[in-house]
Amino acid sequence: MSxxxxxxxxxxxxxxxxxxxxxxxxxxxxxxxxxxTPAGGTSPGSSLGSQIDFASFVHLxxxxxxxxxxxxxxxxxxxxxxxxxxxxDLDVLGRPESLTVLNALAAVTERLGLAGTVSxxxxxxxxxxxxxxxxxxxxxxxxxxxxxxxxxxxxxENFRRGGYLDHADRYxxxxxxxxxxxxxxxxxxxxxxxxxxxxxxxxxxxxGEFGVARSPQGHPVVIQAGDSAEGREFAxxxxxxxxxxxxxxxxxxxxxxxxxxxxxxxxxxxxxxxxMPGVTFVLGxxxxxxxxxxxxxxxxxxxxxxALLTLEQVWGVDLSSYDPDxxxxxxxxxxxxELAQGRVRIADPQAVADRWRALSRAKGLSIxxxxxxxxxxxxxxxxxxxxxREMDHFVQSDAADGFILVPHLTPDGLDPFxxxxxxxxxxxxxxxxxxxxxxxxxxxxxPDPARPARKD
Amino acid sequence: xxxxxxxxxxxxxxxxxGVPPRHDAAHYTALARLAEHxxxxxxxxxxxxxxxxxxxxxxxxxxxxxxxxxxLVPTVTTTHTEPFHVSTAVAxxxxxxxxxxxxxxxxxxxxxxxxLVGRPQVLGFARTGKDPHPAASPAEVWSxxxxxxxxxxxLWDSWxxxxxxxxxxxxxxxxxxxxxxxxxxxxxxxxxxxxxVPRPPQGRPVTVVDVTGETDxxxxxxxxxxxxxxxxxxxxRGGSRERGRSRExxxxxxxxxxxxxADVALVxxxxxxxxxxxxxxxxxxxxxxGRAPGGPLxxxxxxxxxxxxxxxxxxxALLGDWFAQGVADGFHLRLADxxxxxxxxxxxTVPLLRERGLLRRSYEGTTLREHLGLPRPASIYALARExxx
Ligand SMILES: Cc1cc2nc3c(=O)[nH]c(=O)nc-3n(C[C@H](O)[C@H](O)[C@H](O)COP(=O)(O)O)c2cc1C
Numbered sequence: 056m057s058x059x060x061x062x063x064x065x066x067x068x069x070x071x072x073x074x075x076x077x078x079x080x081x082x083x084x085x086x087x088x089x090x091x092t093p094a095g096g097t098s099p100g101s102s103l104g105s106q107i108d109f110a111s112f113v114h115l116x117x118x119x120x121x122x123x124x125x126x127x128x129x130x131x132x133x134x135x136x137x138x139x140x141x142x143x144d145l146d147v148l149g150r151p152e153s154l155t156v157l158n159a160l161a162a163v164t165e166r167l168g169l170a171g172t173v174s175x176x177x178x179x180x181x182x183x184x185x186x187x188x189x190x191x192x193x194x195x196x197x198x199x200x201x202x203x204x205x206x207x208x209x210x211x212e213n214f215r216r217g218g219y220l221d222h223a224d225r226y227x228x229x230x231x232x233x234x235x236x237x238x239x240x241x242x243x244x245x246x247x248x249x250x251x252x253x254x255x256x257x258x259x260x261x262x263g264e265f266g267v268a269r270s271p272q273g274h275p276v277v278i279q280a281g282d283s284a285e286g287r288e289f290a291x292x293x294x295x296x297x298x299x300x301x302x303x304x305x306x307x308x309x310x311x312x313x314x315x316x317x318x319x320x321x322x323x324x325x326x327x328x329x330x331m332p333g334v335t336f337v338l339g340x341x342x343x344x345x346x347x348x349x350x351x352x353x354x355x356x357x358x359x360x361x362a363l364l365t366l367e368q369v370w371g372v373d374l375s376s377y378d379p380d381x382x383x384x385x386x387x388x389x390x391x392x393e394l395a396q397g398r399v400r401i402a403d404p405q406a407v408a409d410r411w412r413a414l415s416r417a418k419g420l421s422i423x424x425x426x427x428x429x430x431x432x433x434x435x436x437x438x439x440x441x442x443x444r445e446m447d448h449f450v451q452s453d454a455a456d457g458f459i460l461v462p463h464l465t466p467d468g469l470d471p472f473x474x475x476x477x478x479x480x481x482x483x484x485x486x487x488x489x490x491x492x493x494x495x496x497x498x499x500x501x502p503d504p505a506r507p508a509r510k511d
Numbered sequence: 512x513x514x515x516x517x518x519x520x521x522x523x524x525x526x527x528x529g530v531p532p533r534h535d536a537a538h539y540t541a542l543a544r545l546a547e548h549x550x551x552x553x554x555x556x557x558x559x560x561x562x563x564x565x566x567x568x569x570x571x572x573x574x575x576x577x578x579x580x581x582x583l584v585p586t587v588t589t590t591h592t593e594p595f596h597v598s599t600a601v602a603x604x605x606x607x608x609x610x611x612x613x614x615x616x617x618x619x620x621x622x623x624x625x626x627l628v629g630r631p632q633v634l635g636f637a638r639t640g641k642d643p644h645p646a647a648s649p650a651e652v653w654s655x656x657x658x659x660x661x662x663x664x665x666l667w668d669s670w671x672x673x674x675x676x677x678x679x680x681x682x683x684x685x686x687x688x689x690x691x692x693x694x695x696x697x698x699x700x701x702x703x704x705x706x707x708v709p710r711p712p713q714g715r716p717v718t719v720v721d722v723t724g725e726t727d728x729x730x731x732x733x734x735x736x737x738x739x740x741x742x743x744x745x746x747x748r749g750g751s752r753e754r755g756r757s758r759e760x761x762x763x764x765x766x767x768x769x770x771x772x773a774d775v776a777l778v779x780x781x782x783x784x785x786x787x788x789x790x791x792x793x794x795x796x797x798x799x800x801g802r803a804p805g806g807p808l809x810x811x812x813x814x815x816x817x818x819x820x821x822x823x824x825x826x827x828a829l830l831g832d833w834f835a836q837g838v839a840d841g842f843h844l845r846l847a848d849x850x851x852x853x854x855x856x857x858x859x860t861v862p863l864l865r866e867r868g869l870l871r872r873s874y875e876g877t878t879l880r881e882h883l884g885l886p887r888p889a890s891i892y893a894l895a896r897e898x899x900x
Contacts, residue, residue: 082679103677107709109607113576133595135690135705142687142705149670149685149709151606152599158572159607161536177593181561181627189565192534193573212703213595260629266562268534360682 066450066485067329067457067499069170070119071128072112072150073465078335078431079106079147080355080463104465106147109159111466116160119167122473123487125498126168126199126276127160128298128459129153133177134210136397138364139373143397145361147465154186161194168495170199170278175228177205177214180235180254181261187275188240188267196271196494201278201298204229204286209396226285231258233277233293237504243269274504276495282310291317294328295501298459301332301434307454329456329499334434335463338471342437349436352463353427362423365430368395369407379423383408383415443479450485517884518869519834520775520810520841521551522584523856527849532564539570540577542853549857550871552882553582553613555719555843560588560619561627568600568614575608582879584613584719589659590652591619591628594702597659598666605711610878613717613775616660616768618652620761649761657768658697660718664772665693667715668890669705691892713880714887720769721812722789723762723779769807770796774885776807777843779814786811787838808883811839815856816847823859830860831867 073079081103105111116127131153136143153171160169169190173183183200191198204225211217220228235254242250242265249264279286279294290297297314301307315325337352339345357365359379367374370384371392377384388404401407415425435442449455462468480486492498525542526532533539539556546554558567567585575583583604587597597614605612619625671689678684693704769776770793778793780786790809797806811833817823830842846852864870876882 081677081684082682107606109576109609112607132707134703135707142685142690144683144685144687147684149675149707151603151708152596155568155572155600155603156607158569159575161573162540162576178596179591179628182592185562186566186569189569192565193536193569212701214702215593215700217701260626262626262629263561263623266532267565270534358682 063483063485064450064456065487065500066446066480067331068119068122068124068486069126069128069168069331069457069459070115070122070124070469071130071333071459071461072115073106073147073462073468074130075106075132075147075150077146077356077361078461078463079465080352081106081147081465082355082358104467106465107149107151109156112151112156112160113163114466115462115469116164116167116169118467118469118473120164122469122477123490124167125457126170126197126495127157127164128170128201129156129172130201131172131174131203132397133174133205134213134397136395137209138367138396139394143364143395145358145364154190157198158190158193161190161197164197166197166490166493166498168197168199168276168498169194170201170276170495172201172203172280174203174205175232176220176225177210177216180232180259181239181263181265183232184236184239184265185267187236188243188265188270191270191272191275192267196496198270198272199276199278199296199495201280202229202233202294203280207397222283223285226281226289228258230289230293231256235259235261237274239265240270240274241504243267272494272496272503276499276501287314288317290314290328291323292321295496295499296329296331299330299332301334304449304452304454307332307449308452311453311455326500327502329501331457331459332434332455333459333461335431335461336435336442336472336476337433338437338439338442338475340438342441345436345438349433352433353431356431356463357423357427359423362426365426366422368398369401369404369411371404377422380421383412383422383425439475439479443476443483446476447480447483447485517840518871519830519839520808520883521864521870522553522555522582522810522841522843523551523849523853524555524557524843524845525849526555526557526564527846530848532562534565536570536573540574542849543571543574543578543581543583545853545857547578547581549853549861550874551581552841553584553611553717553879555584555615556586557615558586558588558617560591560624568604571612572604572607575604575611578608578611580611580874580877580882582611582613582717582882583608584615584717584879586615586617588617588619589656591624594659594662594700595666595706598663598706599708601663601716602667602706602708602711605713605716606708610712610880612711612713613719613879615719615721615777616656616773617721618649618656620649620652650764653761653764653768655697655699657772658695658700660720660768660772662693662695662697662702664715664718665695665891666702666704666706667711668892669693670708670710671890671893671896672710672714675709688896689893710890713878714890715774717774717879717883717885718772719775719777720765720773720807721777721779722765722769722793723777723812724765766793766796769793770802771800773807775883776809777812778809778839779812779845781814783811783833783836783838786833787836790839808840808885810841810843812843812845814847815844815852817852817855817859820855820859823855824863826856827860827863827867827869830864831869834869 119127157169157171187198187200238252242252254261276295278296278298279290280298311330337345337349339348362379363374371389388408411425481488523546543554556567571583571585601614669691674685674689676686690705695702776793778786778789794806865872
């Protein structure tokens, strides 16, 4: 191999607290691995940890900090999902409000960045600017905001303002929301008196003073999660990190090139926006063992009930009379079926159904096996060495700048990665061996936001 | 009469009017640890929509892991905030503190605050609710704050305590019969529910209402300067003016919300008669709301300035005296200089209170409700389901 003329890129790593979806395994397999210890903690390998006890958040955050990660990450969902008009009950459910947990985690970590997802649709710029500036102060410069653009009226039913925005409006609102927040952050007194903000735009009118002093990072790190063209453009114009769905190396490189290409138009350099896909991993002492474990995890993630429900989301009709271990339905999907609420809609259900039936016929797969095969594969499966190598290659070949790791066990799913893969990444010279800065901006190698000069 | 067997509840404010807010966590941690060393029930931290200083709930979440027993009660404003967010944030404070959270309900009545959230008709936004009223009357915003406190409690109850079942046989993580839509419709907003946060450790974190409210400065902020604060027990200069202003600030509406919904009511008072009269009025109102027996614990909220250790001893005598008169269930101390006065209080007043049996020597319980002698309430939805069986 010819030597790469460029210096090796450092891999940025983040730890995603396990989500409230079927990626997170909550039931041990019947074969039984060690579960709860007498002290009430969970022993390694158990999947029975609490998704809500603060101890679980402390465990994951400290593990990530031990692994010298850039940041810890919390997702957000503002309405419990429903299926056939009833609350979806098959996945882990219930989570805390992000910013409050992150403030508490600031007390038990020292360097780790603390990222929270908060919707721009169901909040106002002033209150969020203040809450993120508060987190930045209370954590000594470690705050990050994943600004998402929730769209559905279903979620809106929990809110005073109600309603929803269509896709295009969501991003214009998000852009104006963020610009307003930045104006507020820039107005905060840094010794001097507060400056007035006077913003009047299409979505917001904000007049007054921002009472929070300028925070250690100036502006908290801004993350954008949304893959569409509008989402990429918004990220290119205003975000520091883009959190994207993981795809293979080729699609990853295309996405990467597309996003980075958009930056110069905004006077930004490629390194000003980090691309971090969300990924899962399964480790084993041998490749065969890791693959076997991955299959087992997939079976846990897709229970017979989850398999039928996944099918119903595509077909849009009740399929409860079907046997999850039997063949796929012959009937066609109802394109107007509205069984699932609070999930991303499937664009072309008929095409998905045709593909799944073809696969099932070709390989002789049951409903459950088909769902296992077609949904949510593990991103990196292998020995610690092969996973470190693959990840490194993924980053060095410009398919990403790093990863947001999504463990499938709460709270200790990240432990094996930190114990076994992180040292190998360090050996390869692509992961820090100590924190060099104190702020998340410094971990990510992001410039400090320029502060506009006083006009008065 | 307050139940004679429970010693006075004791709380202290970490902030003070005229003292510039601090932004560093260490300052608050040190104060809260000191209050915990003095085995007080809880600390409060004031807030206002529009600051100044960091968000109060964020500060108390930040210091939760650095403390073990002390209750944490931030002010949370409701007028321009989503009730759903208020509910999840306070529930989460209860989770991260393992059952030590409360909140003080507060409103925003000024133009200045409304201007910070000024919203034009947003294009493409299909609204189901009305905008928060700019600079509305105190009676109006307090009546809405009462609705917010109501729905916040319902959201906490919307997960029954044993909703999570993790039943491998059926693949079900929760028993959805124990998760409830709250379907709350107030005058200006509606909330469908259920919450996204499981029922917090205390069931319902402690709801506090300050029935007098701050004496607002000209811009709606706290009045500056500590020079006017009285030594404890001495009526303040301009005290009658303060009372006159309190009425303007909707004291009647505050009392209604406290009587209907609060676990703890704070009554700003400089003499025992005022405190006692307010307490009697609150309990009568609570009975009218069907809360008999019960109603909020009423804490006299006293301005305190401890310029010497003699003042600290005098304060112990004064608290003992008021408590013996039965005018309050306890005290909330508003210190002129929190750093100086809390140290003097813990050093000088706390030992005297302990000697007189008016203050615990160590915490027996772990939750704020336990400190206050308040039972952990059952979910209203669990009770309704029981009743329907
Ligand atoms: C990797 C990833 C993570 C996301 N996480 C959240 C989340 O935690 N909460 C949320 O409300 N939306 C989340 N979103 C949704 C996005 O904010 C956005 O609404 C959605 O992707 C649709 O926008 P798009 O068409 O631009 O992709 C996420 C999206 C992506 C791609």
